[in-house]
Amino acid sequence: MYGYLGIDVGSVSTNLVMMGEDGAVKHSIYLRTRGKPIEAVQAGLKMMKSALPSKIQVAGVGTTGSGRHLAGVITGADIIKNEITTHAIAASNVVPGVQTILEIGGQDSKIIILRNGVVADFAMNTVCAAGTGSFLDQQAFRLNIGIEEFGPLALQARVPVRIAGRCAVFAESDMIHKQQMGYNVEDILAGLCEALVRNYLNNVGKGKEILGPVVFQGGVAANAGMKRAFEKALETEVIIPPYFNVMGALGAALLAREATSRKKTDFYGFEVAEKDFKAGGFACDGCPNICEVVEITESDRVIARWGDRCGRWSDVLEQKEKIS
């Protein structure tokens, strides 16, 4: 039995997916990255190995997310792909004919527009917190609401409160104000969802033509209040795929299947989880660019470097991983 492994390393979460030859998800893992991507990948690999039947053989590995190069280097990935492409591939596999992908994660969000099955346009937000999941987390925390209760409560709202949510800071003070005015918590939560949706559509979705089918994915899609807020704003049905929070990893696995159709995998095996990798770095003083060079070592042997603008450090390595 063959399987394809997809690994998505983001700043907030690290996700792994094992996909069968038929494209079905066999197992998925969602971990916090906690600023230590190597450890997260290794922990994920261990969990994956123990969850799978021993006869499964990894036939291909793909990595994605902001830590895709790192994950690619340590696992021996067959393909390293940006997160826009992997999300688009996964969504169009799960929902054929999808024309719009709304993706909201903890620290970033994106919109991908597809037409005739290919990406036609996209936009990303990596700066403004008011358009990402951390906005909801913060406010839920302030209201003493667990993030799991958030969605169900928001669904009970009757008249969502209008919250000025242009910016996370204003939203917070406005929310406190509304609370003091005696609005009930359900209506406030629903109002927060609507504020986030407004922000998202105004920033990330600016100028994009949103046509159905619309898929909503990323960690925030777990929140039923958000789904409803999107449906209300877009006046159309919003589909949440079964593996909504690991779609990047699923896309990477799909690409790995394609990349290994005519070659053997470069995967180093699950033993990677036991190896001693370290990510270090130094500031080069070769010229006034003072590049922050990232260096990955395996048992004190340098296996990859990047971040140097001139190639002074990355080019000397035999086995180099180019950031294109």
Next chain:
Amino acid sequence: MTVKVGIPRALLYYYFYPQWLSFFQHLDVEPVVSHRTTRGLLEKGLRSTVDEACLPVKLAVGHVLDLKDRVDYLFLPRLVSMARREYICPKFLGFPDMVRNTIDHLPPVIDINLDLYHKRSNAYNFFQTLGKMFTKNPARIYLAYRASCQAHGNYCKELESGALPGELKTLANSNGKNGGMADITIAVIGHPYNIYDRFISMDMIKRLFESGVNVVTADHLADSVIRQEAGKLPKQLFWTLNQRMIGAAYHYFNDPEIHGLIHVASFGCGPDSMTGELIERFARSRSTKPLLVLTLDEHTGEAGIVTRLEAFLDMVRWRRNLADVAATL
């Protein structure tokens, strides 16, 4: 000892350097160009400028700082207008004064006006005034002027036949059109001082070359083509550089050999946000070609730009393949 004139590697350097170089050399003046942009150089510029300035102007100040202690003069011509009835961004106009007001211990600044707005004004006045600073012989000035015009003409021709300015030229020869490795062609539209500066653009053009892309820019088009295209706008834009960008974008949107466009804008640049808006509108309503808009500022992370570029190229190739399949059906 020859007189040294410092030329910042910034702003309109990318248009006029060959011309200036030729003029100065014919008068036995030694032009000194500031070093290539580095993080250190940019940071010096950022520290010495006000927040309101746009990134290219802040960077230009960094280049002035890089030069000021090793030249006899600083050449900061006050560019008012490069063509009849057109202006360029007012920040160019104020640049020499801004430098004087913010930097101490400057060598003498040459800030002669170059203003071609009116019918009777021409570039010779500019070079005459400039030449008089270094020689009393009017014939020499005239000859130097003639030579400089020729140098400029040659440079424009070179660009029109596909070369890129400065050091990017050599890169293009090994990987670009002639290399035969590229499978798609992308038009990069933006201010020359953004797209040709390898640090500021995060080496975008080189990255594109390495990803198998041919790169074309506004400078590869003849002025007449650009003006004709820009003439389709309901109202003439009187900013030369932005007119160039829009004209080029319109042209490339209609060119079947171009697979996609990238618009590079500076954060805090008024003209760019207007150009960007016009280009995006055109892309939405009158073209099916992919467009990527990248806004650069001093905080722009390299990772974000790289991800966008990669995703954009995937998208362009994906769409091209689909079109190829459709064509064979």
